[in-house]
Amino acid sequence: MYELYGHTADLGMRVVADSLEQLLLDAADGFRAMVLPDSSGLAGDESIEVAVPASTERLDDLLFDWLSELLLLFETEHFLAQSIELHIDGWPSHRTSQGSRPDTDAAASLTLRATLRGQRIDPDQWRLEHEVKAVTYHQLELCHRDGQWQGNVIVDI
């Protein structure tokens, strides 16, 4: 589940989920909503495979890198995903179970792999809302707390 909020001149997103994979999926939905709030007509005919290797040992940087990849796809190909299948290589299964208290760092060995099904859109044909310049590090957070996976990210508009 994601929630968008205003942050000074920019936009923020809070995400809460039962698993790390679901959090990343919901964050992707939140990113799409920032750009295209009403995606009800978005087709899923086109498919793109992405692999996002962790760039540091910090888990929050994985969230950062994932959203940055989605931003790059939109900026360069005008691609928005309607549905996503996502798997994190190197993420042991017990870390996805509810109630566990895994440590939330040591992300260095992870690779996020996703199949994005969506559409390369014509910007003139859609009500696009915000131009996301970049994902920022400000208040970037991805952790397991109170039995849930929680994320927070601010994007520069």
Next chain:
Amino acid sequence: MSNSGPYRGPLEQVDDCRWRIPRSYKPGMRVDGMIFASEALVDQIKGDQAPEQVANVACLPGIQQASLAMPDIHWGYGFCIGGVCATDPQEGGVISPGGVGYDINCGVRLVRTNLHYRDVKHRIQDLADVLFAQVPAGVGREGRYVFQGRKMDELLAQGTHFLSQQGLATDRDLSFTEATGRMTAARPEEVSHKARQRGAKQCGTLGSGNHFLEVQIVDAVFDDLAAQAMGLEKDLVCVMIHSGSRGLGYQVCDDALRSLRGVPERHGIQLPDRQLACAPIDSLEGQSYLGAMCAAANFAWCNRQLLMWQARECFEAVFGRNWEQLGMELVYDVAHNIAKLEEHEVAHGERRSLWVHRKGATRAFPAGHRELPEAYQTIGQPVLIPGDMGRASWVMAGQPGSMSQTFGSACHGAGRRMSRTAAVKAAQGRDIQKELLRSGVHARAKSWKGLAEEQPDAYKDVNQVIDVVHRANLASRVARMRPIAVVKG
């Protein structure tokens, strides 16, 4: 650092324009902080953590004189917006992407015409419609110019000089652009493939958010001599363009912030805020960012040059004469998110070459500075300050006070006072486009929500900001501009 809650640190009034944060305020501060503001503005400024960010910047290695902030200061990423700092490479000075901003060389250009309000008042709607149709604006919209491969390399290296070779800029356009539209320290090889991909079809596009193209008229003249030198007079029709380096610049900043992860620590630099990521200017990482930043700056100048070129074509279409006959000459183009190598006086009257970071601040060189075109040698550099779309923008002229106080810098605009979501909420039940029309402004926007987010009430009063800049002798009032048509993405 988070922007939660008001600033509760010290702000000592120095005079009616300046407020000091003493270097004793927090450990690590190498110089004082100095905020230019009026008493009324200071109350607003203390409402967020921007002054704390001024104090944090004062911790950067090699910083000279003071960590400075303009009257339109507000909270940003690492550096506040409205911040100025100068670092000396000879003293281990650093370069910081956060001191430039994501939108490298976001800036403003002003184009005059020989038309007066009476010549256009029955054609404003047509003009607004043509500009809206022809000038690419809005989220994801691509332009008609594509730059890839070698052409992109040349553009990144040469800036508007490259466009001149393509017949898309005149010699005069170059002369009246800050740095003639080219930073020679640009290194295209430092610009990543991702950045080039993002920018390939975006040169000559307005973007979205607070970027705009406005048709304005000179509403009032405050300095006849300076206005005359700039070719401005009451009721003259002008075009103001606010845009930057588009996706290419945003990606250059993003790439740099990634590359700088862990770098300050390797150089023994302790940062009070992770977002002040930096590297010594003379380091490999510092030089890499500098080369890419200068290339992105060149891209931005090309972007504004092509936006102006397209605006010229629109005026030709509406008025049936070519742009030269319409007198559509560039008054000036300024950057307000950039780092520049400039010579300034430091302690004991010594002159040094410093990297001046201006993030939401505009260069404001005074009369006599060698970088100014001949036409402005006696009056100082035009300083272009966009307001909000319902009220005024300003043209000022750089004054000697900028060189002695702010490394040749002045403010850049009004600054937001409402978040985007608050502005949309405030706009519920209102028709912002109609409200603007009632004030005499024909607005065209690709996104109506975007228009609500950018409504005049979302911004502070730019006149208060201008007043401080004028009284502090950083720049002086030349002309106030009133919008009559606005194009937004």
